Structures are given as structure tokens and as C-alpha cells.
Amino acid sequence: MEAMEDESLDVKDDHNHNYYGSANSKVRTVLSSQLSDVTTVPQSVCPAVPGGEPGPRPGRLRSSSTGAPKFLDSDTGSESSEVSETDCTAVPANVEGKFTLDSSSKFLLNAMAVEDYRKNHWPNLEKAIDRLLIQNSTDHISVSYAQIYGYIYKCVCQQHSELLYSDLTAKITNHLWQVSSQLLASPPENLIENFNTVLTQYTAALQCIVPVFIYLNKFYIESKLNRDLKEDLMRLFADHVAEKHLETLMPLLIKAHSMPFQVQPSTMASVVKGLYSLRPEWAQLAPALFSAFIPQINPPAVESQLPDYAAHDQKLQMELSMNGFPRGDQSRKRASEDS
Known part of the structure; x- marks a missing residue:
């Protein structure tokens, strides 16, 4: 000294x-x-x-x-x-x-930290989110998840959680607006298939986005907002895409369900189950449609309505027969019963 x-x-x-x-x-x-x-x-x-x-x-x-x-x-x-x-x-x-x-001095340091976030962290995260949102199930996009996780970790540690969450939701909301606009331009006969495509693509993107944002989800969304990141992002799809097309989509689904195999069964099941996962209350708009793909939609069966259930099954068998699906020769025994 x-x-x-x-x-x-x-x-x-x-x-x-x-x-x-x-x-x-x-x-x-x-x-x-x-x-x-x-x-x-x-x-x-x-x-x-x-x-x-x-x-x-x-x-x-x-x-x-x-x-x-x-x-x-x-x-x-x-x-x-x-x-x-x-x-x-x-x-x-x-x-x-x-x-x-x-x-x-503290204000200057905070301003510099936000500027660094805007120039370095968020632009790299935004590019990665764009690539994940537009990829198809057959695409193999090269994304460094470790690098994305590193950016998110730094943002959370530097107290940018609220800013990062706001930018993430705004980015995905803007993407969903574009998706909704594309569906509006879709012909009615293709709306079911196109809706299934965008829903499948979005859920696949969330399977990649949610895990890399796990640090933000744990230390901000769950602890401060008492919510979950995946639920919030699915809610955005329900608000900005599904709800806007529900009025047109539901009659098409009911019509397709009344005419078997007009739409592929896998597509019908995917759309109906997807709508139910977004908003379970939508099942009340068409209970017969949702009950065909999701159990326990209708109330429990009662003995007094057994004749109605039998009539409904006969009607369904008749419709299948009229559409080229014969029941076959019922007189033949099964191979296991031959002596």
C-alpha cells in the first residue's frame, strides 16, 4: 500500500x-x-x-x-x-x-443490456423460430439447439425474461395471422385438409420450441405468471386461427362425417381431436361428430335407449353398404372354428 x-x-x-x-x-x-x-x-x-x-x-x-x-x-x-x-x-x-x-449509471447499464439483447440475442432467436415454424415433417432443417438454449439462458440471467416472452408471443402471433390469412384463401372443399396441415405443422414446431425455452418457462412463466409455455402457445393458435375458421369448418366436418370416406379418416380424426384439445367446449357444437372420435363425449348409455342405439347401428351399416362396403358372406365359418 x-x-x-x-x-x-x-x-x-x-x-x-x-x-x-x-x-x-x-x-x-x-x-x-x-x-x-x-x-x-x-x-x-x-x-x-x-x-x-x-x-x-x-x-x-x-x-x-x-x-x-x-x-x-x-x-x-x-x-x-x-x-x-x-x-x-x-x-x-x-x-x-x-x-x-x-x-x-444504472440506467445506462440497463439501456446497454437491452441494446445488446436487441442487436445480438433476439435476432438469432428470431431466425431460429422462423425456421422451426415453417418446417414440414419431411424437412430436415439444421438448427443448433445448444446455441439457441445458450441465448435464452443469457437472456433469463440478464433479467430479460419479460422482454423475451413478449417478443416470442408477438413473433408467433404474427406467424399465426399469416396462417389464418392463407386459410381464408383456401377453397371450402380443401379447408379440412389445409387446416389439418397447419395444425400438424404448428404442433410439431412447438415440440421443438418449448423444450429450448424451458429455462424461460421454469423461471418466468411458471414461477411468475403461473402458466405454462405450451398452453399459452396453443391458446394463441385457438384464438388467431381455429376460432376464426370454426364457423366455416364445423359444417364441413359434420357433412364429411355423414358421408363416410369423403375425407380420409385419419384427417378427420386429427382435426376433431385437435379442436377438442384446443377448446373442449367446442364438442358441444356437434356432439355426434366429436363422440365418433373422442370417448365420453355423450352421456352414459341407459337401458331405455337401447332400441335407439340399435337403429343407429343399422343405419350406419346400411350407409356403408350403399357406399360399396358389403358385409360379405356371413354363412362362412371362421378359420379357427373349422374342425
Whole structure:
């Protein structure tokens, strides 16, 4: 410490070789008393980040030979010569004002952090989300999930969870608006197939998007909003796509169900089950349709209605027979019953 004082407080003489001894001694006395206050900095443990979001690893501050505080990592024991605002906010009272940032400095750091998010983190995430949303089941798009997860991890640790969630939902909402516009231009006879395509594509994209955003989901959406990311994103599809086309789609589904094999059974099942998963109350719009693909839609059977059930089955068998599906020769025995 004495060596540092001699080097930093040495006053050079002017061109006439005049020394200012009295002023030099006063400056040396004042600065020596200030430096003695920060020679030893008590240990300080970094507090947890509010809201359950991950914070930096705990460590301690200690004074170096030059008087500058160093951050000693508790895990590795390595030193870092910089102490940022997010590293440790608990500062002893006797050094308050020396190492803490004023309100204008904190505002500047926050603005710089948001600018870094806008320039570096979000553009890379946006590109990856675009590629995942437009891919087909047969496409093999190369996406670095580890890199995406790394960006999301940094955003959450830097307290950008709310901003990231807002950008993610806005991005997907804009995509769903475009999907809905494409369905509006679809011919009615192709609406069922096209709706099934966009629903299948969207759910497949969520199977990739939700896992890489698991850090955001755990430390912000679940802990602060008490919701789930996948449920929120499926709700967006219901609001911006399914609900807008439900009035046109439902009569087409009922008509297709009354004419067997007009639409492929797998497509019918996918659309009906998809609508039910989005909004279970939609099953009440066409109970007969939804009950054909989803169990327990209709109320339990009662004995007094058995004749009605038998008549319904006979009607269905008649329709199948009229559409080229004969019942076959009922007189033949099954192979297992031959003696």
C-alpha cells in the first residue's frame, strides 16, 4: 500500500525545479486516510435474483495490493478485477458511494443490456423460430439447439425474461395471422385438409420450441405468471386461427362425417381431436361428430335407449353398404372354428 501511495501521489516539479511540498503532504494525508477505509472489504454474498430467476454464483470481495477490489469465485478460486452491478449488490455501508453506481449509471447499464439483447440475442432467436415454424415433417432443417438454449439462458440471467416472452408471443402471433390469412384463401372443399396441415405443422414446431425455452418457462412463466409455455402457445393458435375458421369448418366436418370416406379418416380424426384439445367446449357444437372420435363425449348409455342405439347401428351399416362396403358372406365359418 505504501508503494502504491508513493507512486500515485508523487508530485513532479515544474520547469523551474520548484517543489510544492506543503500541498503534497496535505494530499498524501487525505488520500491515505481514504484508502485505509477500503483496504479490507468484508465478505459479501451475492443475493438471489428476485422472482426465482437464476443469479450469479456466490463469491466474496477482497482487496488487492493495489487497493482495487477483486471478485473471488467461490467455486474456482479465480479472481476477477471487475465487479458489475449484477455480480453483487450488497455493499458495506462504509464504502457506499465508492463502488456503487448512481441512478444514471444504472440506467445506462440497463439501456446497454437491452441494446445488446436487441442487436445480438433476439435476432438469432428470431431466425431460429422462423425456421422451426415453417418446417414440414419431411424437412430436415439444421438448427443448433445448444446455441439457441445458450441465448435464452443469457437472456433469463440478464433479467430479460419479460422482454423475451413478449417478443416470442408477438413473433408467433404474427406467424399465426399469416396462417389464418392463407386459410381464408383456401377453397371450402380443401379447408379440412389445409387446416389439418397447419395444425400438424404448428404442433410439431412447438415440440421443438418449448423444450429450448424451458429455462424461460421454469423461471418466468411458471414461477411468475403461473402458466405454462405450451398452453399459452396453443391458446394463441385457438384464438388467431381455429376460432376464426370454426364457423366455416364445423359444417364441413359434420357433412364429411355423414358421408363416410369423403375425407380420409385419419384427417378427420386429427382435426376433431385437435379442436377438442384446443377448446373442449367446442364438442358441444356437434356432439355426434366429436363422440365418433373422442370417448365420453355423450352421456352414459341407459337401458331405455337401447332400441335407439340399435337403429343407429343399422343405419350406419346400411350407409356403408350403399357406399360399396358389403358385409360379405356371413354363412362362412371362421378359420379357427373349422374342425
